[in-house]
Amino acid sequence: MxxxxxxxxxxxxxxxxxxxxxxxxxxxxxxxxxxxxxxxxxxxxxxxxxxxxxxxxxxxxxxxxxxxxxxxxxxxxxxxxxxxxxxxxxxxxxxxxxxxxxxxxxxxAWERIPVPTRKEQHSFALKGTEVRTAQVTYSETTGLQVVSGLKDLTVMNSTNSEFHGFIKDRYTILKEAYDRILATKVTARWAHSALAADEAGYDWDQAYKKVRKNLLEAFAETYSYSLQQTLNQMAERVLDNCPKVNEVRLNLPNKHHFLVDLEPFGLKNDNEVYFAADRMYGLIEGTIHRDGVQPVIATSDWIVA
Ligand SMILES: O=c1[nH]c(=O)c2[nH]c(=O)[nH]c2[nH]1
CATH class of the missing domain: 3.30.1130.10 (GTP cyclohydrolase I, C-terminal domain/NADPH-dependent 7-cyano-7-deazaguanine reductase, N-terminal domain)
Incomplete structure (x- = not known):
C-alpha cells in the first residue's frame, strides 16, 4: 500500500x-x-x-x-x-x-481604426496599451533637441497584406502569402526640427496627436507587400503631413498570426482562425528622414514585442 x-x-x-x-x-x-x-x-x-x-x-x-x-x-x-x-x-x-x-x-480587446475613405473595415488597434514618450536634450553648443514618440501601440490589419516573391534558399520553408494578417506593436520616435523645438508655446500635444493619427492611417490604408513597405509608408506619411518633423524611426515587431490547419478535422479554414504566436518574431526597424538632415535618433534601443 x-x-x-x-x-x-x-x-x-x-x-x-x-x-x-x-x-x-x-x-x-x-x-x-x-x-x-x-x-x-x-x-x-x-x-x-x-x-x-x-x-x-x-x-x-x-x-x-x-x-x-x-x-x-x-x-x-x-x-x-x-x-x-x-x-x-x-x-x-x-x-x-x-x-x-x-x-x-x-x-x-481591439477597437476599430476607422478609415472613412473606404467601405472595407479591417483595421484595429489594441485598447489601452499605448504609452507616449519624449526625450529632450539641451546642449550649450547644439541647443535643444526633442524626440517624441510612442510605444506599445498594437495594430492589426485582418486583410490587405501579402508577402511573396522573397528569396528561397535551402532553409526557406515559408509559404508565399497572398492574404494574411499583419499585426505589429509600434514603437515610433520622431525628431522635431530645431525650429519646432525652440518655438515658445509650441503645441506639443497637438503635434503628438497629428503624428499618431498619420501613423495609424498609413498603417490602416497601406495595401502591404511586406512590413518593411508598411514601415516606410507610415514614416513617409508623417514626414509628408507634419512639416516640423524631420526624422521618423520605427521599430515594428511582426506579430505573426499563423493560419491553423483544420483539414485533419474536415474543416476548411478560409482565413478565419489563426494562432497568434508571441515568440519568436520578425523585427523590422528603420529610420526615414528628410533629405539633407542628419539622423539623430538612436538605433540601438532594445525592443521587445
Ligand atoms: O513582412 C514581412 N517581412 C519579412 O521580411 C518577413 N519574413 C518572414 O518570414 N515573414 C515576413 N514578413
Missing part, C-alpha cells in the same frame, strides 16, 4: 492563442475580430494515468488545443463566456472519464 495520496489534479493545454476573423456585409468586407487566450483544465478519472502509466482515460492536451481552434471555426466566438460554455460542456459530455472542465479565457 502506498503511503501517498494523489489529491486534486487537472490537466489540459494552457494559453491557446486564437484569433477569429468574421467577415460581415454582402461582400464580407466588414471584419470583426475576437482575440482570446484560452486555457483548458480537465478533471476526472485520471488516477491510472498518474499511478500506473495507463493512458486509456487521457484525452491528450494536444486534442484540447485542437478543439479550441476547431470550435472557433465551427461555432464562432460570440463572447468569451459563450465560447467557454461550449468547450466546457463538450469535454464533459463527450468523454466518460472527464467529469469537470474548466475553461479560462482572457480576451484582448
Amino acid at each position: 502506498s503511503k501517498h495520496v494523489l489529491a486534486q489534479n487537472q490537466y489540459g493545454k494552457a494559453e491557446n492563442r486564437i484569433v477569429k476573423v468574421t467577415r460581415k456585409g454582402n461582400d464580407g468586407s466588414w471584419h470583426e475580430i475576437r482575440d482570446l487566450n484560452v486555457s483548458v483544465a480537465l478533471r476526472g478519472e485520471f488516477r491510472d494515468v498518474h499511478l500506473t502509466g495507463d493512458n486509456a482515460n487521457c484525452l491528450p492536451t494536444d486534442t484540447t488545443k485542437n478543439t479550441v481552434y476547431a470550435f472557433g471555426k465551427e461555432h464562432g466566438i460570440a463572447s468569451p463566456e459563450a465560447f467557454g460554455i461550449l468547450l466546457a460542456k463538450h469535454f464533459v459530455s463527450s468523454q466518460d472519464p472527464i467529469r469537470e472542465a474548466q475553461i479560462r479565457i482572457e480576451e484582448f
Whole structure:
C-alpha cells in the first residue's frame, strides 16, 4: 500500500492563442475580430494515468488545443463566456472519464481604426496599451533637441497584406502569402526640427496627436507587400503631413498570426482562425528622414514585442 495520496489534479493545454476573423456585409468586407487566450483544465478519472502509466482515460492536451481552434471555426466566438460554455460542456459530455472542465479565457480587446475613405473595415488597434514618450536634450553648443514618440501601440490589419516573391534558399520553408494578417506593436520616435523645438508655446500635444493619427492611417490604408513597405509608408506619411518633423524611426515587431490547419478535422479554414504566436518574431526597424538632415535618433534601443 502506498503511503501517498494523489489529491486534486487537472490537466489540459494552457494559453491557446486564437484569433477569429468574421467577415460581415454582402461582400464580407466588414471584419470583426475576437482575440482570446484560452486555457483548458480537465478533471476526472485520471488516477491510472498518474499511478500506473495507463493512458486509456487521457484525452491528450494536444486534442484540447485542437478543439479550441476547431470550435472557433465551427461555432464562432460570440463572447468569451459563450465560447467557454461550449468547450466546457463538450469535454464533459463527450468523454466518460472527464467529469469537470474548466475553461479560462482572457480576451484582448481591439477597437476599430476607422478609415472613412473606404467601405472595407479591417483595421484595429489594441485598447489601452499605448504609452507616449519624449526625450529632450539641451546642449550649450547644439541647443535643444526633442524626440517624441510612442510605444506599445498594437495594430492589426485582418486583410490587405501579402508577402511573396522573397528569396528561397535551402532553409526557406515559408509559404508565399497572398492574404494574411499583419499585426505589429509600434514603437515610433520622431525628431522635431530645431525650429519646432525652440518655438515658445509650441503645441506639443497637438503635434503628438497629428503624428499618431498619420501613423495609424498609413498603417490602416497601406495595401502591404511586406512590413518593411508598411514601415516606410507610415514614416513617409508623417514626414509628408507634419512639416516640423524631420526624422521618423520605427521599430515594428511582426506579430505573426499563423493560419491553423483544420483539414485533419474536415474543416476548411478560409482565413478565419489563426494562432497568434508571441515568440519568436520578425523585427523590422528603420529610420526615414528628410533629405539633407542628419539622423539623430538612436538605433540601438532594445525592443521587445
Ligand atoms: O513582412 C514581412 N517581412 C519579412 O521580411 C518577413 N519574413 C518572414 O518570414 N515573414 C515576413 N514578413
